[in-house]
Amino acid sequence: GAVVSQHPSWVICKSGTSVKIECRSLDFQATTMFWYRQFPKQSLMLMATSNEGSKATYEQGVEKDKFLINHASLTLSTLTVTSAHPEDSSFYICSATVGRILDQPQHFGDGTRLSIL
Amino acid sequence: AQSVTQLGSHVSVSEGALVLLRCNYSSSVPPYLFWYVQYPNQGLQLLLKYTSAATLVKGINGFEAEFKKSETSFHLTKPSAHMSDAAEYFCAVSDRDDKIIFGKGTRLHILP
Numbered sequence: 108g109a110v111v112s113q114h115p116s117w118v119i120c121k122s123g124t125s126v127k128i129e130c131r132s133l134d135f136q137a138t139t140m141f142w143y144r145q146f147p148k149q150s151l152m153l154m155a156t157s158n159e160g161s162k163a164t165y166e167q168g169v170e171k172d173k174f175l176i177n178h179a180s181l182t183l184s185t186l187t188v189t190s191a192h193p194e195d196s197s198f199y200i201c202s203a204t205v206g207r208i209l210d211q212p213q214h215f216g217d218g219t220r221l222s223i224l
Numbered sequence: 225a226q227s228v229t230q231l232g233s234h235v236s237v238s239e240g241a242l243v244l245l246r247c248n249y250s251s252s253v254p255p256y257l258f259w260y261v262q263y264p265n266q267g268l269q270l271l272l273k274y275t276s277a278a279t280l281v282k283g284i285n286g287f288e289a290e291f292k293k294s295e296t297s298f299h300l301t302k303p304s305a306h307m308s309d310a311a312e313y314f315c316a317v318s319d320r321d322d323k324i325i326f327g328k329g330t331r332l333h334i335l336p
Contacts, residue, residue: 111267113267116265139322148233148329149328149329150329151268151326152326153323153325156323200267200268202267202268208318208324209256209275209318209322213270213324215268215269216267217265217266217267218265218266218267220265
């Protein structure tokens with residue numbers, strides 16, 4: 108079945124560092140990729156929707172300059188957490204789909220656990 | 225605005241017993257409803273989806289859910305729990321704007 112690879116799976120870094128997370132669709136071309144943030148014991152909160160070749164659409168309250176999203180190809184989207192601080196520590200999950208998510212499956216990566224010291 | 229409410233952040237059942245995870249939704253238009261499962265340190269996997277066809281939806285791993293408009297519910301059930309069913313389960317709703325709103329999740333514990 109369709110596979111979405113997310114890398115790295117775990118990252119620990121110092122406050123002030125910028126961290127890049129990659130999301131790749133391995134065996135299909137994803138027209139849309141989504142980035143979610145999940146706090147411990149809480150649900151997934153949609154951060155942004157990313158379409159290949161266009162600017163990402165951010166959800167209300169998500170800082171565009173803080174969470175940079177690049178969707179350069181149909182198989183790769185990246186999320187960069189700029190100047191990360193401890194409050195940015197969280198579990199970040201991407202997903203990818205072909206077409207509309209109501210009609211086609213949404214395939215999730217295994218997530219990236221980000222810990223900022 | 226659309227939303228889902230999952231009753232019970234933790235549910236424990238004995239192995240072999242019925243699993244019932246509750247979900248109520250709120251939507252101004254006929255919704256699409258989903259159940260996802262998440263294992264530790266992993267992404268989400270779709271269990272089943274309701275798209276206004278049959279009200280009883282069968283999913284993977286023996287799970288099913290019934291859409292009840294009068295109760296605005298979409299509860300998830302499985303007749304006989306297995307140890308491997310222990311995970312976090314999320315109910316989700318979409319009203320066709322290509323976004324999915326997730327509930328807060330229910331952690332299912334299976335007792336031997």
